[in-house]
Amino acid sequence: MEAIKRIHHISAIVGDPKENVAFYEGILQLRLIKQTVNFDDPNTYHLYFGNEQAEVGTTMTFFNWKNEHQGRVGSGQVGRIAFRIPKGSMGYWNERLTSFDIDFKISRLFLAPTMEFEDTHGLAIALVESTIESETPAILGFHGTALLTSQPKQTVETLRDDLGLVVEKEDDVATHLLTVGEEKHHIIVPKERLPRGRFGVGTVHHIAWSIPNEVEHREWQDFLYNEGYNVTEIKDRQYFKAVYFAEKGHIVFELATDGPGFTINESFEELGTNLMLPPQFEYMRKNLEESLPPIR
Template sequence: MKTPIAGLHHVTAIASNPQRNLDFYTEVLGLRFVKKTVNFDDPGTYHFYFGDDTGKPGTILTFFPWPHAKRGRLGAGEVAATAFSIPAGSLPYWTDRLGKHSVDFAQSVRFGSPVIAFADPDGMGLELVENTEAQPGVAPRYSDVPAAYAVQGFYGVTLLERRVEPTASVLEVMQYKEIAREGDRVRFSPAGDALGRVVDLLIDRDAEPSRMGAGTVHHIAFRNTGDEDQLAWRETLAPMVGVTPVQERTYFRSIYFREPGGVLFEMATDTPGFLIDEPVEALGEALHIPEWYEPQRPAIEARLTPLTLHKFNRTSESESESESEAAQ
């Protein structure tokens, strides 16, 4: 018996400079650096995980930061924007914060919700959407963003596609339903109120092919509650798309398939999570690698760029709150 998919588990993208990537997502967006590990297929490269205080499914943005990666190109069959949910009424705080960090942004209203659009240092499209979430993530303990304004987790993703129907056919099997249209944008969502439940298809019939590189999304992952649930979904999807065998990712298990429009989809289990190998207070501080790579640890560490993780002391949060109130 399959459990309905609640929404996104994580989004994985490509970056270039590891330290710059770390600084932007922790010091500008205020996310928690949940895990520092390596790319399982390329252990000489980091794999970063950012999220809420514990890396709750639906909050996790991950990166493969290849220091010499060339800039990618957005095109058909690619994620055009990854959107985070911010609390209703927090737009003034975030426009002020982005401005102070010299991040260019644009504001709009989409399906009735205020949206801030901007890009990370590698050009990856990001959005902040005001929304009231029923189950928001927990504000990161080492961020200088006051909890009242902290990113709540994912709002959703926008996929750039040439046509609606091929991608919609897979989303519908995944129990996503079309819920709205606005211009060239078609919105899908499953039932429920989980984080990251929105998938928008932005239709451009003349869109050029995408080119993978820094600033592009490698894949998006949807939630499976556990192993049996994942196997049931694999059986359902196999007649439609080529689905991989189950892959061990230490903090979850995964299956992968490419939807007809070209975006790589993953399904990832909610369990076991990110607390299996370090305490919550120290998440992201040590390099954790799969046990099968442990004999190679000295060589792996020698190839990785040294990093500095800056941690904000919450005792000065009251000062940040005063600044945010002044900004409004």
């Protein structure tokens, strides 16, 4: 059982699906790779976006709630989500965000040139310039995220001692950790203890860590249980298997297998073009197709 190598996906709660698609596909130029529904509430969408290759470790997913169900950002949540952009592409993204009247600020939040802004529904987003060269300025995938915790020390211990991330830097403001895989996803744990958050539009529900196969997935489930975490049973999410647990600062962590992947029911070329329902909801297809709002 190896240390966690990368983020698998991050799942956030946002509002109107048409506005959601317009922002992530239309402005950030991510690829919509799966239209499906929430396993716990099939009357709402679950939309998946990724890079052009739909690679594991680039997937941002959204639960689309009604816009009036606003959340409150606080401890027990994932905070700002950072996407990685190629070396030399800050100018392109500066011009692009400006052309869409998106306010942003330049910082070094992720210890590199960072653009901080919000999406249509108030979700905190960042673009971080990397040292990776590319022929296009397109988003490469995740760079990392911040974890808002009521127990910063204990959260760092979970990441470092149990999941195997490596501490890159620590100062009076935050601890910075990296996953050990090629992507070296950057996780910030601020030391400020915010009031407890409330899930709703504009908040992140969970972060999922990538597990390469089902054998290791079961080993991780056993290991975390033996370490005292309240781990769920293995859940079949159609495109991956998942277990969930809340770490000691109340942030929801998921462990998700890399397979079977998004092409089990759509070809690579067709990804994201059709409403793909889990088998248990196929009997509802006609009603769902009539009741779910258009996404474009």
